Amino acid sequence: MIDSAYPIVEVPDLEAALRFYRDGLGANVVYRFPPTGDPVYVTLQTGTSQLGLGLAEGATAGAGAGAGILLWFYVEDVDETTAALAASGVTVIEEPSDTEWGERVSLVADPFGTRVRLGQPLSPQPDEE
CATH class of the missing domain: 3.10.180.10 (2,3-Dihydroxybiphenyl 1,2-Dioxygenase, domain 1)
Structure with a gap:
């Protein structure tokens, strides 16, 4: 196990x-x-x-559609982190947005195409409103 x-x-x-x-x-x-x-x-x-x-x-990491790897990192501020990465030349796949499960998320790619999801909890949570 x-x-x-x-x-x-x-x-x-x-x-x-x-x-x-x-x-x-x-x-x-x-x-x-x-x-x-x-x-x-x-x-x-x-x-x-x-x-x-x-x-x-010769490693390709997460390169290519459907490569099957996604890394998820919780950050303090999704918008700020995404903007800073974009300013440094990182590819932003999905701009920050709120989810129905109560998180703000974005999706970027590392230099080799590995998809990296950035997230932060929303406050208040959707069921607390």
Whole structure:
């Protein structure tokens, strides 16, 4: 039985991935290998979750329609984060909008086409209005 899960996204350009996940989304690098020189693998901390990024020559990550991978990150302000990413050249697939289940969400793509959903809870929740 599964005790926990740890997603690793294989990317062809680790520095471009770090610009998106670390610089754009604010994740912190908590591990890198090797410890000196150019890393081939990093672990990022995002709140209470971790995400691995591994350098893999020829990797396509989430590129292409129906690639089957979606990452979801809760952020403090979906509109602000989406706008900042767009200003840095990130592709915005879906602009921020409110959902019927009580979250504000947007959808962006990392530099390799991996879809990344950004979300934040709405206040008040729809059933509290």
